[in-house]
Amino acid sequence: MIPQNMHSMFARPNHDEASRQNFVNDFRVHLASKVFPGTFPAYFSRVLPAFIKTQGREPKDRHEVRKVMTKDPYYQLWSAMQRSSQEMIWDSVIDSVERQLPDLLKKAKDLKGKGSLTINPDVKVPKYHDAADIHLQPGAYHTDTTEDDLAAGAVYDRGTYIYSMGGLGKENDGLGRITREFFRRQFPDKKIERVLDMGCTIGGSVTYWSTKEPGTEFHAIDVGAPCLRYGHARAKAVGGNVHFSQQNAEKTNFPDASFDLITSHILLHETSVQAIDSIFKECYRLLKPGGVMLHLDLPQVFGQNPLEGFLWEWEIYNNNEHFYGQLRELDTASVAAKAGFDPAKFKIHQVASTWEDGQTPYSNENFTFPVYLAVK
Amino acid sequence: MADDKKPVKLPRTAKGKKPIYFDSTTDKLLSMVLTLMGELSVMRDRLDTVERLAEKKGVFKLDDIENYELSEDVNKIRGERRAAYIARVLKSVQDELDALQQQGDGMNVDLPQ
Numbered sequence: 001m002i003p004q005n006m007h008s009m010f011a012r013p014n015h016d017e018a019s020r021q022n023f024v025n026d027f028r029v030h031l032a033s034k035v036f037p038g039t040f041p042a043y044f045s046r047v048l049p050a051f052i053k054t055q056g057r058e059p060k061d062r063h064e065v066r067k068v069m070t071k072d073p074y075y076q077l078w079s080a081m082q083r084s085s086q087e088m089i090w091d092s093v094i095d096s097v098e099r100q101l102p103d104l105l106k107k108a109k110d111l112k113g114k115g116s117l118t119i120n121p122d123v124k125v126p127k128y129h130d131a132a133d134i135h136l137q138p139g140a141y142h143t144d145t146t147e148d149d150l151a152a153g154a155v156y157d158r159g160t161y162i163y164s165m166g167g168l169g170k171e172n173d174g175l176g177r178i179t180r181e182f183f184r185r186q187f188p189d190k191k192i193e194r195v196l197d198m199g200c201t202i203g204g205s206v207t208y209w210s211t212k213e214p215g216t217e218f219h220a221i222d223v224g225a226p227c228l229r230y231g232h233a234r235a236k237a238v239g240g241n242v243h244f245s246q247q248n249a250e251k252t253n254f255p256d257a258s259f260d261l262i263t264s265h266i267l268l269h270e271t272s273v274q275a276i277d278s279i280f281k282e283c284y285r286l287l288k289p290g291g292v293m294l295h296l297d298l299p300q301v302f303g304q305n306p307l308e309g310f311l312w313e314w315e316i317y318n319n320n321e322h323f324y325g326q327l328r329e330l331d332t333a334s335v336a337a338k339a340g341f342d343p344a345k346f347k348i349h350q351v352a353s354t355w356e357d358g359q360t361p362y363s364n365e366n367f368t369f370p371v372y373l374a375v376k
Numbered sequence: 377m378a379d380d381k382k383p384v385k386l387p388r389t390a391k392g393k394k395p396i397y398f399d400s401t402t403d404k405l406l407s408m409v410l411t412l413m414g415e416l417s418v419m420r421d422r423l424d425t426v427e428r429l430a431e432k433k434g435v436f437k438l439d440d441i442e443n444y445e446l447s448e449d450v451n452k453i454r455g456e457r458r459a460a461y462i463a464r465v466l467k468s469v470q471d472e473l474d475a476l477q478q479q480g481d482g483m484n485v486d487l488p489q
């Protein structure tokens with residue numbers, strides 16, 4: 001595993017913990033590069049011919065592919081191992097965090113730095129986060145296990161690095177790098193006085209932005225308190241400057257026309273369609289005239305063949321990403337129009353990832369993220 | 377603060393329904409195998425650390441391990457330990473065999489000797 005840079009809030013693994021984490025990473029790299037590719041020949045050499053033989057035609061969509069592929073022994077074994085590897089990520093990380101929690105809590109209190117933190121215990125965890133622990137992180141983003149807890153954030157910082165097999169970069173800020181590079185390509189001269197990042201988790205992306213745009217005031221919101229506490233401490237540790245607050249992106253307490261830019265990074269697929277409606281409306285309300293809304297998320301079904309479509313949805317059925325299914329088919333242009341955005345100023349861009357050399361997310365080298373971009 | 381209280385236990389199991397891949401037993405076996413695979417890798421790394429430290433501190437050289445000559449005594453001790461280890465790991469198979477043997481008493485069951 002390419003070593004992750006460990007800032008002072010990082011839950012440093014001891015010898016065996018580090019070995020275990022390295023193993024999970026290397027195991028996942030093996031699954032992605034050596035096992036997963038076999039699902040294609042399994043499909044084309046036996047699953048598809050068998051389907052054609054009985055039905056007299058090819059599967060018409062990913063749902064039909066699912067029915068037959070989930071019975072194929074090769075696919076089953078890959079899928080079961082992939083699931084286990086996901087459970088092993090968290091298991092390998094939780095040990096380091098649990099062991100050092102008192103120390104981390106103290107460090108977070110003592111650290112000096114910029115930005116702020118506002119926790120609001122009245123904010124409820126939305127239903128779409130309470131039904132199941134998304135991507136199998138035990139306790140998810142929001143479970144407090146002690147006073148001023150930040151464990152969920154510390155677990156997330158290491159867990160997502162292993163999940164992406166280092167693809168998010170040594171600082172675990174890859175998504176922020178992608179959006180900032182994209183934004184500055186689209187709007188090279190735009191002045192941004194105030195920026196809001198929605199669903200920031202530990203602020204991996206927004207904290208990166210804050211180090212690159214020092215004249216700008218950055219706000220970041222999330223519903224998960226332990227992630228926000230860790231995010232604030234982490235931002236101090238890496239020299240960021242972000243105002244974190246516990247708020248639901250569907251309805252915030254910022255005044256109208258507060259921001260020049262509102263971003264989110266892989267937030268939408270973890271919310272419901274109703275929530276996305278409200279979030280786009282809230283963005284419209286919060287943006288100044290000429291302000292920019294920029295949501296980066298995971299691929300939709302459009303343009304994927306039935307097999308690809310099926311494989312992309314593994315996370316929905318096996319990794320508790322139940323709500324991703326809704327975003328997959330959502331007509332985001334209509335949602336933006338309903339929220340008040342001028343259809344002529346809304347566009348979906350496909351943005352290539354700027355992963356560091358030799359690092360690819362998943363096993364797909366041509367990976368792009370859709371970015372939903374609108375100007376008010 | 378957690379200092380003077382009992383150490384905090386973090387949640388270890390994700391909320392939500394777990395899919396079934398083969399059947400519940402086989403799925404468990406698979407995750408046991410993968411966990412063991414991980415633990416063996418952890419152990420190998422640890423041994424590697426011990427060996428390297430030993431060399432660095434002048435206790436012995438890595439080559440000494442490669443050139444280690446098995447004496448008759450040590451060979452015997454290891455052989456016994458290995459047999460006990462294999463029996464322990466394959467205990468569930470032995471149990472089934474024992475049960476079969478009991479049922480099969482007088483029924484001419486063909487068992488390997």
Ligand SMILES: C[S@@+](CC[C@H](N)C(=O)[O-])C[C@H]1O[C@@H](n2cnc3c(N)ncnc32)[C@H](O)[C@@H]1O
Nearest residue numbers: 141199200201204205222223224248249265266
């Ligand atoms: C995959 S994480 C986002 C990662 C993060 N943006 C980054 O760049 O590293 C999704 C986050 O969205 C948060 N979230 C989900 N629904 C939300 C809502 N309605 N309001 C605020 N945050 C929300 C979750 O608590 C979680 O922390």
